[in-house]
Amino acid sequence: MPLNAQALNTATFAELLADTHRTAVHLEMRDVYAVGDEREDFEAFLRTGVANLDPARSFWPRWIPLVKDAVSRGVVMRRARIVSEPVTDYIRYEHAITPLNLQAGEDVRWLPRRHACDIALPGNDFWLLDERLVQFHHFTGTGDWATDGKERTTDPAAVALCAAAFEAVWERGIPHEKYTVQAL
16 A cells, blocks of 8 residues: 555554554553553453453454464564553553463563653654554543544654654563563
């Protein structure tokens, strides 16, 4: 798919990922997300302390095939999360469900926020695809998707900032299997 202005604004993320050939990296920097497709599972986690790792639940039936397809085509998918410690309940939940990301083919690392002080970071979470396209994510103050929940750009300066930020976080990040959440 050519990355013209119309494609940037109208393509689904699945279509963009299908057009990705080498790398897809995601940087998450919020301590709380409240997106609707996780609400039920998150509330159950708060009640029970146990994460539902059923890949047929919630948003996973849409996400897992996208990741598996990309990885099978040779795309390296990495996700890094900058978190405050002790972590929020949401981050405890996110850590508990991350095995599904790993099973799908993503590699995930965690970076305590205190180790990110000297990294130049963009103001929003983002996906960077093939170091050519950035999709920024916009959230409300309570962690739900903002009305204009995404912004896409191929601007070289934005791409360079996001690439450098992600690599710096990734280098310092702790692999998921070695990161232990410090709860409140």
